[in-house]
Amino acid sequence: MITNRQIVLAGRPKGMPGLEHFRFVDAPLPEPALGQALVRTLYLSVDPYMRGRMNEGKSYVPPYPLNEVISGGSIGQVVESKHEGLKPGDLVSGQWGWQQYATANAARLSKIDTNLAPITTSLGVLGMTGLTAYFGLLDIGKPQPGETVVVSGAAGAVGMVVGQIAKIQGCRVIGIAGSDEKIAYLTEELGFDAALNYKTEDLPKALAESCPLGVDVYFDNVGGAVSDAVLSLINTGARIPLCGQISLYNLKEPDVGPRVQTQLLINKALMKGFIIGDYASRFPEGITQLAKWVTGKQIRYAENVVQGFENTPQAFLDLFSGENIGKQLVKVADPE
Ligand SMILES: NC(=O)c1ccc[n+]([C@@H]2O[C@H](COP(=O)([O-])OP(=O)(O)OC[C@H]3O[C@@H](n4cnc5c(N)ncnc54)[C@H](OP(=O)(O)O)[C@@H]3O)[C@@H](O)[C@H]2O)c1
Incomplete structure (x- = not known):
């Protein structure tokens, strides 16, 4: 039986976070409801703002709840779809976060334009x-x-x-x-x-x-x-x-x-x-211009891709010691 490995917030750090603030859990594979797709994670984004969400208190986004999956930018491939706009094999980005599989409403998934640039750019220079x-x-x-x-x-x-x-x-x-x-x-x-x-x-x-x-x-x-x-x-x-x-x-x-x-x-x-x-309504304008600059080689980008889902917490912690040149990503799986 396939299980869904997830990483949840295990505690709220005071000062520098450590591996002890995260916990791996195994959950059953989720079933997509009508209007949803089941997605298999390929890449995860780890970002400095996530540190703020580990704290309690008011900010521009709510804190991560304890013992729940850490949400964040993600790329995946549709495994099963109950929405006419998505089919198995489609590459999508969303916010399902640190887990190997997820279900999401189709409206919360964006199809990745694979003609623009490598798919990882949708979490970085084109994201x-x-x-x-x-x-x-x-x-x-x-x-x-x-x-x-x-x-x-x-x-x-x-x-x-x-x-x-x-x-x-x-x-x-x-x-x-x-x-x-x-x-x-x-x-x-x-x-x-x-x-x-x-x-x-x-x-x-x-x-x-x-x-x-x-x-x-x-x-x-x-x-x-x-x-x-x-x-x-x-x-x-x-x-x-x-x-x-x-x-x-x-x-x-x-x-x-x-x-x-x-x-x-x-x-x-x-x-x-x-x-x-707050600029969401203008994202298409920004992506179009950034993609022109990237394909025209006026903007170059670097990605630091850490291999393996199990290394996600460490990849996040490494942001604070400056291990990365460019966008810090975790590769979870290859597309089929
Ligand atoms: N306002 C927004 O909507 C928004 C959106 C995205 C990101 N951000 C913010 O933008 C900043 C950059 O984010 P990013 O995603 O591009 O991350 P990033 O720069 O790719 O990674 C974090 C970098 O911060 C540096 N750093 C870590 N601790 C530091 C310290 N104590 N003093 C100085 N530099 C330190 C490290 O580089 P060094 O080796 O140079 O120290 C590290 O590589 C972050 O502050 C993030 O929270 C804001």
Whole structure:
């Protein structure tokens, strides 16, 4: 008998999460109801925002319930369908999360266009993270030719797309990331004008040298001391899309840093938080443009594909030690 292996939330971490916060369970294979499909998981997305959902408390999405499957971006293949729009063999993406099989309403599954690019891109550069880069940078950052754009978390899924879109817009682009391998990748492979290793360099000094004309757009993926250093260099009229604060997600106590309001005030700067789901009605526009750039090789992407469903929790934890260049994914199975 086929069972459905699942990963559930076993406890709520205080500080850095560990493997003990997840538990593997075996459930019976679910039966699709009318209007649903049974899907076999091929790839799973692991994302920093999932850390926030492990906590209790109010946020823009509800916390993961204890002892329930961790939901998140997923790619799979239809095994059985009770909806006329889907047939066995179709490749689909959805949000069923960390389990080997799932049933879902057809309306909650998107067919993957396999002509555009490899299917994994629907979780990365042509999916949630690429769209986050696209709308956050263009809608809030509004980069203009000749401006200086700084992006933190630059070698990650969102950051590497941000930097390349900023280059397409004619900007000077500086990336900040956490290893020399990432720095080399950004400057040698992706065409960033400069990249700085925040773990080994004197960041305020290195940034001042790399940004002699100041900073017009700061795309903030990490927060904390990295962002303090960038914000001290912003120009009049700077725009700061506030995308993520990963350096703060595992702190046990709230962090108090420099208070930035004066800096924003005297520079008449805009700092704006955004959540990508709010752009859902414009996703087709974003995917169409990103796909053009990807097929035209103006945007390149990297994926760090961890093999095996059993390694999903570790692949998630590795985001916080920066193991990944590009989108962190887990490969669960090959398509049939
Ligand atoms: N607003 C939205 O709708 C939205 C959507 C998607 C993602 N996000 C946010 O965007 C950010 C990037 O997400 P992603 O999916 O592209 O992840 P990612 O950048 O591919 O992976 C996370 C990276 O964060 C860096 N990092 C980890 N701990 C850090 C720390 N303490 N200080 C500085 N950097 C640290 C690591 O790279 P290094 O080696 O460089 O440290 C790691 O590789 C996250 O903050 C995420 O929460 C927001």
